[in-house]
Amino acid sequence: AVVSTQSTGVIVSPMTRTLQTAWGTFGGHNIPFQACHLVSEYCDAPCNYGTRRSQLETTWPQVDFSVVPEVWWNEDETDVTITLRAKRFREWLFKQPEKCLAIVSHAGFLHELLQEQFRNCELKRINWIHRSRRQARGH
Numbered sequence: 001a002v003v004s005t006q007s008t009g010v011i012v013s014p015m016t017r018t019l020q021t022a023w024g025t026f027g028g029h030n031i032p033f034q035a036c037h038l039v040s041e042y043c044d045a046p047c048n049y050g051t052r053r054s055q056l057e058t059t060w061p062q063v064d065f066s067v068v069p070e071v072w073w074n075e076d077e078t079d080v081t082i083t084l085r086a087k088r089f090r091e092w093l094f095k096q097p098e099k100c101l102a103i104v105s106h107a108g109f110l111h112e113l114l115q116e117q118f119r120n121c122e123l124k125r126i127n128w129i130h131r132s133r134r135q136a137r138g139h
Helices: 016-026 053-059 079-094 107-114 130-136
Strands: 010-012 033-035 101-104
Touching: 010 016, 016 033, 016 101, 079 107
Parallel strands: 010 033, 010 101
Antiparallel strands: none
């Protein structure tokens, strides 16, 4: 998870294990939860296949699934498609009005997105503005 104590919203993978982690961490803090299929795990095995959006909406009514397609996982994912998905998420994230968001995702996806290793349930604070400026300079 990427987290801040000042988070104004939670972006969470629609996989059950991340919804459980997000709710256990941020539930009761009166901040909105937005599911986003772009931050789901690298779909390289059946354990990383998802659950249909309509079923998730019934189980998790406190989470907004409006940007998640009914079938949102890609059983044929490759290194190329996860790289493109990370790029799409970065573009989507920079368009969000909130300045401080918690992102509850998966080690494989976060490694692709940030080029950093994450342990299970590890929390890190990421300064996206600093990171994007550094990347623009080629560092």
